[in-house]
Amino acid sequence: MIHPAKILITAALLLALTSGCTPQNEEQPGFSGASFQMVNQQGENIQFPDDFAGSPVLIGFIYTHCPDICSIITARLHQVWDEMDRSDEVQFVIATFDPERDTPDVLLDYARNFGMDNPPFTFLTGEPTEVERLMEMAGVRSEISERRETESGDPFYLIDHTDNIMLLDEDGRLVMDYGGSMTPTHILVEDLEEIL
Amino acid sequence: MTKHTSTCTVDPRIETRTSALRNIDSYIENSRNVDSCIASSAIAGPCKFASALFLMVLFFAAAGCGERDEADRQTGLLDGEGVAIEGAWARPGSEGGMSAGYFLITNFDTEADTLVGASSEVAELTEIHESYEREEGMMGMRQIDRLELPPQSTLRFEPGGLHLMFIRLQENLTVGDEIEVRLQFSSGEEQSVTLTVQN
Ligand SMILES: [Cu+2]
Numbered sequence: 352m353i354h355p356a357k358i359l360i361t362a363a364l365l366l367a368l369t370s371g372c373t374p375q376n377e378e379q380p381g382f383s384g385a386s387f388q389m390v391n392q393q394g395e396n397i398q399f400p401d402d403f404a405g406s407p408v409l410i411g412f413i414y415t416h417c418p419d420i421c422s423i424i425t426a427r428l429h430q431v432w433d434e435m436d437r438s439d440e441v442q443f444v445i446a447t448f449d450p451e452r453d454t455p456d457v458l459l460d461y462a463r464n465f466g467m468d469n470p471p472f473t474f475l476t477g478e479p480t481e482v483e484r485l486m487e488m489a490g491v492r493s494e495i496s497e498r499r500e501t502e503s504g505d506p507f508y509l510i511d512h513t514d515n516i517m518l519l520d521e522d523g524r525l526v527m528d529y530g531g532s533m534t535p536t537h538i539l540v541e542d543l544e545e546i547l
Numbered sequence: 548m549t550k551h552t553s554t555c556t557v558d559p560r561i562e563t564r565t566s567a568l569r570n571i572d573s574y575i576e577n578s579r580n581v582d583s584c585i586a587s588s589a590i591a592g593p594c595k596f597a598s599a600l601f602l603m604v605l606f607f608a609a610a611g612c613g614e615r616d617e618a619d620r621q622t623g624l625l626d627g628e629g630v631a632i633e634g635a636w637a638r639p640g641s642e643g644g645m646s647a648g649y650f651l652i653t654n655f656d657t658e659a660d661t662l663v664g665a666s667s668e669v670a671e672l673t674e675i676h677e678s679y680e681r682e683e684g685m686m687g688m689r690q691i692d693r694l695e696l697p698p699q700s701t702l703r704f705e706p707g708g709l710h711l712m713f714i715r716l717q718e719n720l721t722v723g724d725e726i727e728v729r730l731q732f733s734s735g736e737e738q739s740v741t742l743t744v745q746n
Contacts, residue, residue, distance in 0.1 A: 415644060416644070417688075419647045419678045419707065420686050420688070422638050426746055460644065464638070464721075465746060496681075497689075501715050502672070503715075505715070507715070511681055511685045512686060513684050513685060530684070532707055
């Protein structure tokens with residue numbers, strides 16, 4: 352049996368969901384002016400965000416040992432690409448915050464599983480210190496939550512992390528920071544089309 | 548600006564909104580119980596209003612389960628036997644990597660049942676997991692040892708919530724593959740499920 356209060360709460364939540372989200376202001380410069388030495392899924396050096404200058408970038412943050420939430424983020428970027436008319440004018444980037452396990456080869460396998468191993472999709476990893484610097488600037492937090500061994504004795508760990516997709520303009524400035532996995536695809540498409 | 552219905556992580560409201568979404572999701576997950584409440588038609592005044600509103604939410608959120616709902620309304624009971632699985636699928640994955648599996652699980656019995664584990668040849672470990680928001684927008688996942696299936700209810704394993712977690716895949720899972728999983732119940736019974744790999 353449903354308590355009427357729960358309905359009010361649900362209604363309030365629905366209202367909250369359809370209300371506005373403030374775009375980023377000057378206090379959130381994004382990556383403009385910064386530069387990070389990264390490596391893509393092909394093992395090529397990538398300067399981020401420099402190498403993407405001139406196109407808006409939709410970037411998601413993941414680790415590949417996270418098949419639930421992070422798969423939603425990755426698949427979301429693919430959906431946005433799929434649903435956009437001018438997707439060839441956008442760069443789609445997935446950056447890992449688990450560089451120890453997410454080597455270029457692992458990222459390439461992962462990208463293939465999502466049908467995203469070719470442009471305009473770029474998967475980024477790098478030296479742990481450089482990845483850490485990037486995540487810090489992005490405001491992406493992650494920490495190991497559980498560490499154990501599988502039956503074969505291999506170490507295995509899970510990571511707690513913030514759930515982010517960000518929209519950057521053609522100069523690497525932050526346009527919008529979204530709750531990644533739960534952001535509806537059409538919102539991302541609309542926001543991208545607005546800045547194209 | 549009002550068009551942004553999404554969440555916004557630097558905004559302190561974001562956590563609330565993210566939880567809001569997740570809460571609604573879990574609300575909807577639990578809603579199949581509510582269906583039988585509605586179906587039984589023994590609903591008091593406030594519940595009627597609540598149910599009407601909730602039905603609307605359900606209608607938009609859970610389109611596709613209409614046939615059974617129709618049956619429910621006629622008999623007041625979910626029409627079936629034991630525990631049934633529908634819509635089972637899993638994410639693609641690479642050998643040595645991970646995957647997640649999803650399905651709807653319905654307990655048609657008038658007594659509760661409990662899911663206590665899962666096993667599969669495709670992974671070194673197959674676990675029942677749940678993604679959750681730990682705090683301040685931090686997402687995590689945890690293993691669930693025992694998952695109660697209330698009588699006459701459906702639980703939804705879906706992205707962002709309950710999932711089967713395949714740890715250390717023994718083989719590549721590519722779109723179109725089918726994998727077998729055995730679900731274990733507290734009664735000692737097992738049930739086999741076939742998941743189709745898709746994105
Ligand atoms: Cu999991």
